[in-house]
Amino acid sequence: MHDGSGLIAVQNLTKQFGSVTAVQNLSFTVSPGSVTGFLGPNGAGKTTTLRMLLGLVKPTSGTATINGRPFHQLGRPGRVVGAVLEAQGFHPNRTARNHLRVYASAIGVPDAQADQVLGLVGLSTAAGRNVGGFSLGMKQRMAVATALLGDPQVLVLDEPANGLDPEGIAWLRNFLQSFARMGRTVLISSHLLAEVEQTVDQVVIVSRGQTMYYGPLEHLRQQQQRRVFVQPSDVGALATALREAGVQALEQLPDGRLAVSGVDAKQVADTALRAGVSVYGIQEEQADLEQIFFRLTSGQFAGHAPAPYQQQQGGWA
Numbered sequence: 001m002h003d004g005s006g007l008i009a010v011q012n013l014t015k016q017f018g019s020v021t022a023v024q025n026l027s028f029t030v031s032p033g034s035v036t037g038f039l040g041p042n043g044a045g046k047t048t049t050l051r052m053l054l055g056l057v058k059p060t061s062g063t064a065t066i067n068g069r070p071f072h073q074l075g076r077p078g079r080v081v082g083a084v085l086e087a088q089g090f091h092p093n094r095t096a097r098n099h100l101r102v103y104a105s106a107i108g109v110p111d112a113q114a115d116q117v118l119g120l121v122g123l124s125t126a127a128g129r130n131v132g133g134f135s136l137g138m139k140q141r142m143a144v145a146t147a148l149l150g151d152p153q154v155l156v157l158d159e160p161a162n163g164l165d166p167e168g169i170a171w172l173r174n175f176l177q178s179f180a181r182m183g184r185t186v187l188i189s190s191h192l193l194a195e196v197e198q199t200v201d202q203v204v205i206v207s208r209g210q211t212m213y214y215g216p217l218e219h220l221r222q223q224q225q226r227r228v229f230v231q232p233s234d235v236g237a238l239a240t241a242l243r244e245a246g247v248q249a250l251e252q253l254p255d256g257r258l259a260v261s262g263v264d265a266k267q268v269a270d271t272a273l274r275a276g277v278s279v280y281g282i283q284e285e286q287a288d289l290e291q292i293f294f295r296l297t298s299g300q301f302a303g304h305a306p307a308p309y310q311q312q313q314g315g316w317a
């Protein structure tokens, strides 16, 4: 039973807890048929935003709507949006099936739906087992199953990949992508880009309650300045030729290579050829999304880029 498009719209959303601004003027939309990653480091305001979307926290200003309505105005919200906000408290001595039946009755859907959603998350064979004995990955699947009970148009999951092993992450990815392909809407939060990189179509990256980037992950990658590392026979001559060609972002590395920003390898090689400089090696740097993510979200690095050619050991934070 779906009474709308499944569009999530967050507009100029702000939440102030006393002197703490948890969310500041946040805007984004999530369209049906896509999986959107809601990314940011711990404390960035992700959970607060999702709680406002789900009617659990009142915005200080701005709006968060599903199908154009705030949560409390959705007729039968359990049928419109399924959500998992935190690692769920499961009654350890209750079977998976019974746990789901309790929730099914709470949102007014038939008992049979419990077995239906267990099938969807691959837990049919564990239906009669106590949830207390489930692995973390199985509990995450149970949480997703609970969110699916009302056959919702919109799925909102807070850190669903948290604690999942690679197999669990692969399962989640396939599941969410096929759910979205049915024309439904999926919004998942994570503080780790790598965890959801393969799953999401677009991302909303937040830091300190504000949007840092909103759009397809691929555009983010493309926006980053490329760098070319070149090993020339004469660094000085190539640097001069590149400057004459209008390239200013050059740096000589201690190992004798030249790092050139904002051009591709072909342009550098052509310039070297014209200047009569031999090229012994040339390499284009692949933009590392994880590093881009850290640059966008780490306040520490907000005002300046890190020393360009230092080898990064174990991330930026």
Ligand SMILES: Nc1ncnc2c1ncn2[C@@H]1O[C@H](COP(=O)(O)OP(=O)(O)OP(=O)(O)O)[C@@H](O)[C@H]1O
Binding pocket: 017, 020, 021, 022, 023, 040, 041, 042, 043, 044, 045, 046, 047, 048, 049, 191
């Ligand atoms: N009920 C509350 N009272 C006061 N401050 C709060 C409350 N809820 C959240 N905050 C603060 O708002 C900010 C954003 O928190 P939030 O939990 O939304 O971030 P998050 O991005 O979900 O982080 P995490 O990944 O750690 O869950 C933090 O500074 C947090 O301490």
